Amino acid sequence: MAVAMSRVRAALMLHRAVPQPQQCLLASLQLARTLVCKAVETPPAAETPPEAEKNTENKLLLDNLKVLGVDVPMARKRQPGVLRRTETNEHGLVTFLKAKGADRETVASIISRFPRAITRSRQHLEERWQLWRSVFQSDQEVVSILHRSPESFFRSSDNDNLEKNIVFLSSLGLDSRDLHRLLTTAPRTFSNSVELNRQMVELLQDICHTLGGTQPSKFAKAVISKNLYILIRSTKRVEANVKFFREALGLRDSLLLAFLQGSGADILDMSHDILRRNFRMLQEKLTSVGGSKKDSITIIVNYASVLYLSPERLSEKVDCLLREGISVGQIVQKPKVLDFSLENLKWRMDELRKLHYDFGINGITVLDTSKKRFEAKLIKLSALE
DNA sequence: GGAACCGGGCTCTGCCATGGGT
DNA sequence: ACCCATGGCAGAGCCCGGTTCC
Numbered sequence: 001m002a003v004a005m006s007r008v009r010a011a012l013m014l015h016r017a018v019p020q021p022q023q024c025l026l027a028s029l030q031l032a033r034t035l036v037c038k039a040v041e042t043p044p045a046a047e048t049p050p051e052a053e054k055n056t057e058n059k060l061l062l063d064n065l066k067v068l069g070v071d072v073p074m075a076r077k078r079q080p081g082v083l084r085r086t087e088t089n090e091h092g093l094v095t096f097l098k099a100k101g102a103d104r105e106t107v108a109s110i111i112s113r114f115p116r117a118i119t120r121s122r123q124h125l126e127e128r129w130q131l132w133r134s135v136f137q138s139d140q141e142v143v144s145i146l147h148r149s150p151e152s153f154f155r156s157s158d159n160d161n162l163e164k165n166i167v168f169l170s171s172l173g174l175d176s177r178d179l180h181r182l183l184t185t186a187p188r189t190f191s192n193s194v195e196l197n198r199q200m201v202e203l204l205q206d207i208c209h210t211l212g213g214t215q216p217s218k219f220a221k222a223v224i225s226k227n228l229y230i231l232i233r234s235t236k237r238v239e240a241n242v243k244f245f246r247e248a249l250g251l252r253d254s255l256l257l258a259f260l261q262g263s264g265a266d267i268l269d270m271s272h273d274i275l276r277r278n279f280r281m282l283q284e285k286l287t288s289v290g291g292s293k294k295d296s297i298t299i300i301v302n303y304a305s306v307l308y309l310s311p312e313r314l315s316e317k318v319d320c321l322l323r324e325g326i327s328v329g330q331i332v333q334k335p336k337v338l339d340f341s342l343e344n345l346k347w348r349m350d351e352l353r354k355l356h357y358d359f360g361i362n363g364i365t366v367l368d369t370s371k372k373r374f375e376a377k378l379i380k381l382s383a384l385e
Numbered sequence: 386g387g388a389a390c391c392g393g394g395c396t397c398t399g400c401c402a403t404g405g406g407t
Numbered sequence: 408a409c410c411c412a413t414g415g416c417a418g419a420g421c422c423c424g425g426t427t428c429c
């Protein structure tokens with residue numbers, strides 16, 4: 001523990017120049033570790049069956065789990081080995097989580113979905129909790145993430161690695177707000193080995209270098225804060241996607257770099273096959289209605305999330321707009337209209353039709369506004385009628 | 386004052402495969 | 408032989424409003 005403490009202290013020294021929120025975070029991380037040091041060492045509760053047989057389930061444990069409301073068949077399906085263990089800490093876990101504000105159902109659901117949780121000792125739980133709390137504001141926030149994704153919290157037993165991750169991610173210049181968003185949105189990031197996270201960051205920095213960028217760290221930070229899922233994807237996937245963009249978009253390096261840390265960051269982590277498929281289908285759809293392949297690139301550069309749309313959804317939206325007399329050129333110039341749901345677009349076009357709105361004369365920007373602004377616009381248009 | 390531009394907010398786990406350790 | 412820890416994958420949008428421009 002003393003070693004860990006000194007590491008955090010060292011991290012604090014290293015990042016003396018960072019903004020205030022980050023200093024606060026590292027300070028609270030240090031405090032968290034201090035508190036855990038003071039916690040009483042509690043060995044895991046032993047649940048030894050009368051006859052500890054190998055390769056058979058621990059009957060006493062099964063009874064305990066049933067009493068706790070755990071879905072035993074589900075637990076058995078997920079991690080059968082846990083049910084054969086002779087030493088587990090289910091009571092300790094229940095007491096611990098309840099003290100943090102989790103109700104009975106939540107705890108039962110957590111164990112059902114990630115049985116290995118009951119193998120963690122009190123000391124381990126306390127330490128891990130405090131590390132999470134160095135990023136979150138309250139116990140309740142941690143409980144809600146645990147309820148959502150028990151695996152993210154319990155899959156790794158390496159608290160030292162978790163601490164290194166927090167220090168490493170802070171060192172990228174991600175402030176406490178970014179870290180909070182990261183841990184809330186993609187909690188698995190913090191269970192990755194710090195080495196895996198480092199590999200992704202290095203890949204991003206390499207990409208920046210390759211494209212002639214001069215601020216690789218800034219680039220990596222920008223991509224991560226724009227796409228919080230990037231660190232739970234494989235470097236293989238991200239690398240393949242960048243390579244594909246490079247070939248398919250035909251942009252100058254500097255433009256590609258701007259694209260990747262801008263709107264392109266959103267789709268950088270897409271499944272590579274789906275990305276290629278959606279790109280191909282976008283081109284096919286546009287050419288089938290009179291557009292060109294160049295148009296599809298213009299759309300992607302201005303609105304990368306178009307590649308997120310399934311071919312069916314994209315086709316429906318484009319057809320829906322064309323039926324209303326909107327031209328392909330208008331869609332290419334204003335692709336963000338594709339961002340809105342089909343239902344929303346239909347409703348807006350119905351309302352505008354009633355008021356004899358002419359998209360040819362007035363353009364289609366009216367479709368790309370918030371509901372509030374759109375309704376205000378409708379009122380004005382009806383007054384003019 | 387209204388249109389256009391622009392970026393940000395939500396959001397994503399549960400399962401399988403595999404290699405290492407005992 | 409078994410369990411644990413870890414890496415990787417599937418699947419695939421919608422909405423809002425601050426700021427700037429004309």
